[in-house]
Amino acid sequence: xxxxxxxxxxxxxxxxxxxxxxxxxxxGEIERALSLFLGEEITVTGAGRTDSGVNAxxxxxxxxxxxxxxxxxxxxxxxxxxxxxxxxxxxxxxxxVQDDFHARFSAVSREYRYFLHRKKDxxxxxxxxxxxxxxxxxxxxxxxxxxIGRHDFRCxxxxxGNNLTSICNITAASWEYWIPPHVSMMGYDHEEGDxxxxxxxxxxxxxxxxxxxVGTLVxxxxxxxxxxxxRSLVEDGTRQDAGESVPGNALFLDKVEYPADK
Numbered sequence: 001x002x003x004x005x006x007x008x009x010x011x012x013x014x015x016x017x018x019x020x021x022x023x024x025x026x027x028g029e030i031e032r033a034l035s036l037f038l039g040e041e042i043t044v045t046g047a048g049r050t051d052s053g054v055n056a057x058x059x060x061x062x063x064x065x066x067x068x069x070x071x072x073x074x075x076x077x078x079x080x081x082x083x084x085x086x087x088x089x090x091x092x093x094x095x096x097v098q099d100d101f102h103a104r105f106s107a108v109s110r111e112y113r114y115f116l117h118r119k120k121d122x123x124x125x126x127x128x129x130x131x132x133x134x135x136x137x138x139x140x141x142x143x144x145x146x147x148i149g150r151h152d153f154r155c156x157x158x159x160x161g162n163n164l165t166s167i168c169n170i171t172a173a174s175w176e177y178w179i180p181p182h183v184s185m186m187g188y189d190h191e192e193g194d195x196x197x198x199x200x201x202x203x204x205x206x207x208x209x210x211x212x213x214v215g216t217l218v219x220x221x222x223x224x225x226x227x228x229x230x231r232s233l234v235e236d237g238t239r240q241d242a243g244e245s246v247p248g249n250a251l252f253l254d255k256v257e258y259p260a261d262k
Contacts, residue, residue: 001065002101005030005044005081006093011053011248012126013088018049026050026089030061033084037077040066047103047256048110051208053248055127058092060256062103065096101258109171111255112210114198114246115178116218119190123182128195129250135221137175137196143220143227144173146234147200147213155237156216158208158245168209172201175217201255208245216243 007030015023019031027044034042046061074094081091100106115128118135147170154166178197183190198214216233219225233242 001067002062002097002099003065003094004060004062004097004101004103005091006058006060007089007091008057008059009055009089010127011050011055011088013086014052016050016052016054017046017056026056027061029086029089030091033081034063036084037080038066045103047107048205048253049207050251050253051211051248054251054253055249056253058255059253060103060107060258062097062101106258107256108259109201109203109255109257110205110253111172111199111201111257112205113252113254114200114210114214115195115250115252116197116214116246117195119194121188121194123188124180124195127250127252129247131218133218133222135193135196135218136223137177137193137221139227140175140217140221143217143230144175144198144200146227146230147173151234153206153209153234155233155239155242156209156212157206157239158212159239163206166206168202168204168206170200170202172199173213174199210251211245211248212239212242214251215246218246219243 009026014026017026019025019027027046030044031042042063044061044063047059050056077094078091116131117124117128118131120130150167150169152166153168157166175196175198177193178195180195182188200210216230220227220229
């Protein structure tokens with residue numbers, strides 16, 4: 001019987017999602033917890049592969065429940081798995097699904113958010129990038145519009161990626177101002193524009209793609225390039241032509257969507 005789990009994790013302390021022989025990974029920790037509880041080796045397949053330090057909220061993975069095991073009561077199952085998992089990972093839901101469901105290939109879209117702050121803030125550093133430069137958010141949003149559509153995004157793909165194709169369909173990409181909870185709840189000193197979040201949605205993403213896109217858009221916001229630079233990169237650029245990748249700790253995989261019948 002095929003099961004899915006819905007879970008969240010902080011990327012701090014993990015070398016990304018994918019199981020590694022000599023490094024601590026999110027996939028490896030979840031498989032270890034499931035295997036200990038169920039009494040045999042379990043392999044999980046996730047909706048995507050996040051890089052080292054990157055976070056996820058409500059991510060999805062599937063695994064095969066051993067046939068000879070009784071169907072676990074959901075609340076008990078979640079409680080036991082969470083008790084085994086390290087602090088940085090939490091399971092929210094576990095339930096059976098159709099046998100043809102696939103956490104990665106059944107997904108129709110994925111959404112990432114990237115957070116940055118422009119003023120030194122001791123409460124933001126763990127999950128936001130401290131970007132000291134003045135930024136023109138209007139130019140960054142003009143540039144982001146050149147990303148929309150089905151294109152070859154090899155200019156934002158980390159060298160050495162093993163994808164069969166670099167073509168992705170981006171359906172949304174924009175920057176917004178936002179107010180963190182500690183600011184709105186406790187009157188923390190701030191000015192408009194101190195906190196920004198970039199949201200991007202696509203059918204698939206390449207390795208390191210979002211972090212490279214954010215670095216490129218920040219270069220435009222700093223005035224180092226005009227927004228049309230993004231169009232030229234998408235049309236005929238290489239990874240060396242685009243901006244530098246920004247830190248992974250501020251990136252969140254925050255939504256994975258599936259067809260209604262899945």
